[in-house]
Amino acid sequence: MGKLSGKVALVTGAGRGIGKAVATRLAEDGAKVAINYRSSAADAEKLVAELRERGAEAVAFQADVSDPAQTGRLVDQTVSEFGTLDILVSNAGIEHFGPLESITPEDFDRVFSVNTRGQLFAVQQAARHLGAGGRIVLTSSVSATRSVFHHTLYAASKGAINSMVLNLAAELGQRGITINAIAPGGTVTDMADTHGISYKHPLLNASLSEWEKMHGALGRLARPEEIAAVTAFLVSDDASYITGRTIEADGGFF
Numbered sequence: 167m168g169k170l171s172g173k174v175a176l177v178t179g180a181g182r183g184i185g186k187a188v189a190t191r192l193a194e195d196g197a198k199v200a201i202n203y204r205s206s207a208a209d210a211e212k213l214v215a216e217l218r219e220r221g222a223e224a225v226a227f228q229a230d231v232s233d234p235a236q237t238g239r240l241v242d243q244t245v246s247e248f249g250t251l252d253i254l255v256s257n258a259g260i261e262h263f264g265p266l267e268s269i270t271p272e273d274f275d276r277v278f279s280v281n282t283r284g285q286l287f288a289v290q291q292a293a294r295h296l297g298a299g300g301r302i303v304l305t306s307s308v309s310a311t312r313s314v315f316h317h318t319l320y321a322a323s324k325g326a327i328n329s330m331v332l333n334l335a336a337e338l339g340q341r342g343i344t345i346n347a348i349a350p351g352g353t354v355t356d357m358a359d360t361h362g363i364s365y366k367h368p369l370l371n372a373s374l375s376e377w378e379k380m381h382g383a384l385g386r387l388a389r390p391e392e393i394a395a396v397t398a399f400l401v402s403d404d405a406s407y408i409t410g411r412t413i414e415a416d417g418g419f420f
C-alpha cells in the first residue's frame with residue numbers, strides 16, 4: 167500500500183517535464199492519476215501506457231488550462247473516470263524573457279492566462295469536488311522571489327501564485343483542504359533547455375554551467391524527480407499541517 171493508495175490526482179501539463187515526473191511519482195505512491203496535456207498527446211498517452219504496465223490506474227485528458235471552461239471539463243472528466251478527486255497538482259506553465267520595451271499586452275495575457283489565471287481557475291474547478299483531506303499544489307518558481315534580468319513578466323506571473331496560496335489557504339482550510347505552492351529552481355526539462363541560458367546576466371562572462379555553480383549551493387540543476395518528491399510530500403498525510411506556503415526546492419539558489 168502506497169502513501170496515496172485510494173487517492174485520485176489530477177496533474178496539469180503532465181505529458182513531459184516536471185509534470186510527468188509528478189504524475190509518475192504520485193502513481194508510484196498509489197494514486198490514480200489523470201494526466202493533462204495541451205499539445206503533447208503522444209507523450210501523455212505513452213506515459214499512461216507505461217504507468218498502466220506498472221499496475222497503476224492512469225488516463226490522459228487534453229485541455230488548455232488557459233481556458234477555464236476546458237479546465238472545468240478536465241476536472242469533470244477526471245471525476246467521471248475515477249469517481250472523485252482528492253489531489254490537484256497545477257503544474258502547467260510557460261516561460262517568458264524580454265526587456266520592458268518588448269513586452270506586449272498579448273505577451274502579458276498569454277503568460278498570465280496560463281501561469282496565473284489558469285492556476286486560479288484550476289483551483290476553483292477542483293475545489294467543487296475536493297473534500298476534507300483534499301490537497302492542492304500550485305507551481306510557482308524561485309523566480310518569484312529573485313531578481314533576474316529581463317524576467318519581469320514570468321516572475322510576476324509566478325509571484326501571484328505565492329500570494330494566491332497564502333490567501334486561498336484560509337478559505338479552503340475551513341473545508342479541511344490544504345493548498346501550497348512549490349517553487350522549483352532550475353530543473354532539467356525542455357523549459358530549462360530552451361531558456362536556462364537567459365537566467366545568466368548578459369554582461370556575465372561565464373558559461374551556463376559555471377553560472378549554475380556560482381548561484382546554487384548544490385551547484386547543479388534539479389532532476390524533475392527531485393521536484394516531484396517534494397510535491398509527493400505536500401499531497402501526503404505527512405503534510406497535513408502545512409498550508410498557505412510556498413516551498414522552495416531550489417538547491418540553495420542565491
Ligand code: NAP
Nearest residue numbers: 179183184203204205206230231258259352353355356357
Ligand atoms: P516544460 O518542460 O516547458 O513543460 C511545460 C508543460 O506545461 C508541458 O507539459 C505543457 O503541455 C504544459 N502546458 C503549457 N501550457 C499549457 C496549457 N495552456 N494548458 C495545459 N498545459 C500546458 O516545463 P517544466 O520545466 O516541466 O515546467 C513545469 C512547471 O514548473 C511550470 O509551471 C514552470 O513554470 C515551473 N518551473 C520550471 C522550472 C524549470 O527550471 N524547469 C523552474 C521553476 C518553475 P504540452 O506539452 O502538452 O503543451
